[in-house]
Every structure is written in structure tokens, then in C-alpha cells.
Amino acid sequence: MFTIRELLQPDSTREAYQLLQTEAGARIIAGGLFLRLSDRLTIDKAIDISGLGLDRIEEMEDHFQIGAMVTLRDMETDKALNSYFSGVLGKSVSGILGVQFRNMASIGAPVAARYGFSDPITALLALDTSVELEDAGTVSLETYLSDRSIKKDLLKYILIKRDNSKAAWQVLRNSETDFALINAAVSRSGNEVKITVGARPKCAELATGAMEALASSEWNDSDLEKAADLAAEELSFGTNRLASAEYRKDMCRVLVLRALKEVRDAD
Amino acid sequence: MQINITINNEDRTFKVRPDEFLADTLRKNGYKSIKRGCDKSSCGACTVLLDGKPILSCSFLSVRANGHAVTTLEGEREEAIKLGSLIIKEGGDQCGFCTPSLILTTIALKRENAKPTDEEIKHYTNGNLCRCTGYVPQLKGIKKYLGVE
Ligand SMILES: Cc1cc2nc3c(=O)[nH]c(=O)nc-3n(C[C@H](O)[C@H](O)[C@H](O)COP(=O)(O)OP(=O)(O)OC[C@H]3O[C@@H](n4cnc5c(N)ncnc54)[C@H](O)[C@@H]3O)c2cc1C
Numbered sequence: 001m002f003t004i005r006e007l008l009q010p011d012s013t014r015e016a017y018q019l020l021q022t023e024a025g026a027r028i029i030a031g032g033l034f035l036r037l038s039d040r041l042t043i044d045k046a047i048d049i050s051g052l053g054l055d056r057i058e059e060m061e062d063h064f065q066i067g068a069m070v071t072l073r074d075m076e077t078d079k080a081l082n083s084y085f086s087g088v089l090g091k092s093v094s095g096i097l098g099v100q101f102r103n104m105a106s107i108g109a110p111v112a113a114r115y116g117f118s119d120p121i122t123a124l125l126a127l128d129t130s131v132e133l134e135d136a137g138t139v140s141l142e143t144y145l146s147d148r149s150i151k152k153d154l155l156k157y158i159l160i161k162r163d164n165s166k167a168a169w170q171v172l173r174n175s176e177t178d179f180a181l182i183n184a185a186v187s188r189s190g191n192e193v194k195i196t197v198g199a200r201p202k203c204a205e206l207a208t209g210a211m212e213a214l215a216s217s218e219w220n221d222s223d224l225e226k227a228a229d230l231a232a233e234e235l236s237f238g239t240n241r242l243a244s245a246e247y248r249k250d251m252c253r254v255l256v257l258r259a260l261k262e263v264r265d266a267d
Numbered sequence: 268m269q270i271n272i273t274i275n276n277e278d279r280t281f282k283v284r285p286d287e288f289l290a291d292t293l294r295k296n297g298y299k300s301i302k303r304g305c306d307k308s309s310c311g312a313c314t315v316l317l318d319g320k321p322i323l324s325c326s327f328l329s330v331r332a333n334g335h336a337v338t339t340l341e342g343e344r345e346e347a348i349k350l351g352s353l354i355i356k357e358g359g360d361q362c363g364f365c366t367p368s369l370i371l372t373t374i375a376l377k378r379e380n381a382k383p384t385d386e387e388i389k390h391y392t393n394g395n396l397c398r399c400t401g402y403v404p405q406l407k408g409i410k411k412y413l414g415v416e
Contacts, residue, residue: 002286003286004284004285007268007285007286033326036326046286048330073320098372098394099321099375099391100311100314100323100372100394101308101323101394104323104326
């Protein structure tokens, strides 16, 4: 449970950003659901970003522009968005708690905060995705996730290039609505493939070795098995209360193989 | 802070703290169908409809409801009696703590998707936890209510 001393309601993203820089103890509040989980958190100045018009999914000329305050439920049900990439974005969020929760949780927050356990980050990273920040401008999601020098910024939009790639989503949970103990996504356009694995429990990363190996292969069963093995070898896994590193590594192989088969057989 | 909310078609004005949650504002003002179960955004017992969409009132800041329409079970008497009776007939109402929230969620489902499949019903209602039953009787009651047996 948290205490909010003062709620600031800026009118523009610029103003929100400036408040974040200048006000001591300021913190952005999106859905507030993750913040709320913390024990005895006091936020001196909560910057409410719900009034900044960041709650729309828009089809731009060559990309989707997704506002930071778009809810997970909108990501799940948006027809245009899910008519692309085999609906992988909707699938990635549909297992997160219940519909009530998804009507409140924002898509911007997990990306901005780089949550390791995040399901949608894994799917987004398998696509051609960038983030638009108020101060740092537009950077690729891959750069944002690895470059921790970008901080105390306001994430405004998630930008996803529209193309005809097919994609697949795989996730393993101990029970429905629990956190993922590992998740994976694959996208494929021609021979170009992206493989991402997240909740390891570290944040999603690309399995670049496996991706390269597949680019020059025939995509028969043994090629896919080799790629899945490579992904499990090149990525690092850790142990937490949900699963051990060894189990995650084994399951990484299984999920990546399933996802690869799914995108291959989608053609 | 002062907020104006339309609750069950009635315009109401409240003074709220910046960190006050909607569940508290509503319960304080007599809407007792809302339960606080887990207080961790996980059990669904505090469900209300915000502009027709189910949300968790235990985790929704009251100030954010300013200018919006909130529906609690008190505002859905007719549907609540219909669905509630069907769930009771199936033996799905034991301690009753979670039933109001399940009913509201099902009403929202019906308006979004009038003829859902079993899978769609389960997917839509899986944020409503019940600790007494195994969900089977509720599902039966919901299917009768929706006319999708
Ligand atoms: C009980 C529970 C279970 C969950 N299970 C899952 C799961 O299985 N899979 C999954 O993927 N996720 C899961 N989540 C995470 C959830 O989906 C959301 O990602 C999370 O709640 C954050 O969203 P929010 O809008 O509530 O953010 P908030 O709590 O408002 O913010 C979280 C953090 O991000 C910062 N922030 C928010 N928006 C921005 C922005 N635009 N720019 C910069 N910083 C920002 C805030 O300052 C804060 O530090 C779970 C969360 C909870 C509470």
C-alpha cells in the first residue's frame, strides 16, 4: 500500500517530465498497480500521467503508435494491432491476471521500468519496436532495455514497425494468472527471424546466435532443434522462488522450439 | 480533492484524499456490495464497472473516477437477482463473499460478448477468485444466464 502526499496532474508530457526532474520525491504513476504492491511506500509527489492523451493505439504510416497509458486489455482486444504479427501482442498480455486488472495496468510502465518478468516486453522485442521518450527521444527497445543510463525519463509511446512477419508466443506458468516462470516469442519474415526469451528471470533478450544460425538454414525439424538448443546455451538463466535456472534452461529449449515450429507452419 | 462520479445513474460528489482508493470511497458511502479481499489486485472481490468495464476498485485511485460512471452491484438489481438465483440453484453460492463481483463481471462479459464459449467465459472471469467452490457450479449458472448451455 502506498501513501501519496500530493498528486500532480500535468497537462503535457513536457510538464510531466520537468516535474519529474525538479520536484524532490516525484514519481510517475501510471496504473499504479505495481507501485501499490510495495510495502509502506510514500510518494511525496505522484505525477499522474493519465490526462496526457497517451491512451490510444494509432496506425501511423508505417508503424503502430501505442501510448504509454494504453491498457493491457486494449492491447489484447485491439483489432488492427492484432491483425498483425499473428496477434502475438494480444496473446502475450492475455494471461496477465484477470480482465479487471488488464483494464487498469498500462503497457508503458513495464517497458519503462524494464520488468524482468514482463510478458509483453518479450513479444515487443521480437518485433521491430522502439520507444519514444520525452527527453532521450526515440531509441530501439533493444537499446533501451540494455542502456541503463536512460533513466528518470517519461516513456510516451511504443512504436512498432508494421510488416508481414508471422509471430508466435509461448509462456509457462505454474498456474493461470501467476507470473511467468519463462516466456518466449519468435517472429519471422522470410528468412529473417527474431527469437526472444524473457522472465529468465531477467528481462527479455534476443538469442542472436540462434537467429543467425536459422537465417541460413532450411528450417527443417533438425535446424529448429539446433536453434532451440543454441538459444538455451547462449542465454543466461537464474533461480528464484518460481523456478530454478536449470529448469528454466530446459523449458527455454521447449518453448523456443514450439514457437519456431508455429511460425514455420503458419506459412 | 473534490470529485464528481455518476454512481448507478446518480450524480455524487465526494471529497477524497489523493491516495484514496475507489473501494474505500464507495464503501464509506454505503456501497457495501464491494468487498476487500486480497488488497493486492488479485482476487477480484472489489470489482466495479467503470464506464461499463470491470476494474478493481481496491487499486483504482478515486480521483481517476472523476467525471466517469461507476456501476456497483446495487445498480444492477434485476440482473443480479437473475444470475444470483441461477448460481444459488447450482450450489455455487457458499460463503457468498465473491458472488457480487462475479455477477458484475459476468454482466460486463454479456455486454461485450453476448454468446461466449466456455473458454471465453473462463478467460473473462478468471480474475474472480472463489475459495469455497471449484468454479463448476458458477460456470453452470453463468451459462444458463447467458443462454449458452
Ligand atoms: C499482482 C501482479 C501480478 C502481475 N503479473 C504479471 C504477469 O504475469 N506478467 C506481466 O507481464 N506483468 C505482470 N504484472 C505487471 C503488470 O502487468 C504491470 O506491468 C504493472 O502493474 C505496471 O503497470 P502499472 O500501469 O500498474 O504501473 P505503475 O505501478 O503505475 O508504475 C510502475 C513503475 O513504472 C514507472 N512508470 C510508469 N509509467 C511510466 C512511463 N510512462 N514512463 C516512465 N516511467 C513510468 C512508475 O514510476 C513506477 O516506477 C503483475 C503486476 C501485479 C501487481
